[in-house]
Amino acid sequence: MILRILALATAALFAAPSVQSSDPVSQDSIVITPAALQNGSPFLLTVALHNKASLVTGTWQDHPIVFFPNADHRTWSSLAGVDIETIPGHYPLAIEIDPTQSTHRTLHQELDITEAPYEKVPLTVPDKFVEPDAAALKIIAADKIVKDKAFAHSSPKPAWTSNFLPPLRVAPMSDSFGSQRIFNGKLASVHRGLDYHAKTGTPVSAINSGRVVLAKPLYFEGGCVVIDHGLGLMSVYMHLSKIEVKVDTKVHRGQLIAWSGASGRATGPHLHLGVRWQGSYLDPAKLFQIQLPELR
Ligand SMILES: [Zn+2]
Structure with missing residues (x-):
């Protein structure tokens, strides 16, 4: 509270x-x-x-x-x-x-x-996520096709209604958007989302209304859901332990879509939330602060 x-x-x-x-x-x-x-x-x-x-x-x-x-x-x-x-x-x-x-x-x-002030954060994950073997590379390549397809089409009309809401009610954010992450001292990547500390099994809700365009486990992302909110804006939920929605179904703002977990390239149980607009990654925390007009 x-x-x-x-x-x-x-x-x-x-x-x-x-x-x-x-x-x-x-x-x-x-x-x-x-x-x-x-x-x-x-x-x-x-x-x-x-x-x-x-x-x-x-x-x-x-x-x-x-x-x-x-x-x-x-x-x-x-x-x-x-x-x-x-x-x-x-x-x-x-x-x-x-x-x-x-x-x-x-x-x-x-x-x-x-320029936004983004930090450098060292992290440790299993080696298979830093140097994937041939079998893993095959899965990663197949995942890319699934993701490209999900990201390819967005509704020409806004599906969102009013302000975007955080996907979890009580969990604090753990890692700021945009931080540069050094995995096992080797690989650097920019963190393109927000992490919420949440124990496995925490309910995850849709940050706004839209259509589910991806709902399946992927190599790095773990259990993953992508929702299209229209006009090129999509939200991405990762490391889920259980998914409650199917591709092509409509969801409404605040609806339960999944349960959080630690699947994929995760250092521990948490929810990763990404916000994507026409291929660009945006800071979800800043999206929650914008007062949007009521539609309909
Ligand atoms: Zn994350």
């Missing part, structure tokens, strides 16, 4: 401020939430238009962005993100309003990306 209250207090402290820019001629404006972006940050894009539009699209770091409208078709939103590997600097965002019509106009904004 104390943890829950602490988590809520932290969320309130960091309740993301937004930055707004507007075009004085057209009176169209872009709001970015949160205002300060780092490598690994997810962000909410809101475009407020003077006149209603029939289509709003955008481009950000070579990613296409599709916006969805609220009832009056003057406020359009989308979720996007800054890949963890992005080098700090200024990057252009372009938003096209009614791209196929005579009313077509483009809004431009430079987004300033600063």
Whole structure:
């Protein structure tokens, strides 16, 4: 309970401020939430238009962005993100309003990306995960095909409803997103998710509504579930001991999807949560802090 209250207090402290820019001629404006972006940050894009539009699209770091409208078709939103590997600097965002019509106009904004402070963490795992043998390499190659297929298609409409919720109610986070991990003193990799300390058998729930696109054991990931939330946004749950959902089924926000465990390349029982947007890995903790508009 104390943890829950602490988590809520932290969320309130960091309740993301937004930055707004507007075009004085057209009176169209872009709001970015949160205002300060780092490598690994997810962000909410809101475009407020003077006149209603029939289509709003955008481009950000070579990613296409599709916006969805609220009832009056003057406020359009989308979720996007800054890949963890992005080098700090200024990057252009372009938003096209009614791209196929005579009313077509483009809004431009430079987004300033600063460097997130990520730590180095040494870890010890069984050698088979650092130097997999021929049989293991075969499994890893087959896993890659399964994952590529799951990641290939995302719903063109947002399946999420309102804010994203942590997948566990009480477990504290153990390893920050983006830390550089040295496995057995040999292999370095960047941690592309958040770990929650959770004893085997802790219920794991969907961080938002969506469709299950992967639900099976994999070599490194162990028991693994991937949920597509639409518009390229997916959540990935790893090291599960038992999976309660099947591929192609719809799940709702907060629904039990699995039980945590220590399967795959894990140093002990924990839940690993990843958030992926169009192939980029984003910080789940930052996603939970964004206040999203209610859909439907
Ligand atoms: Zn992890």
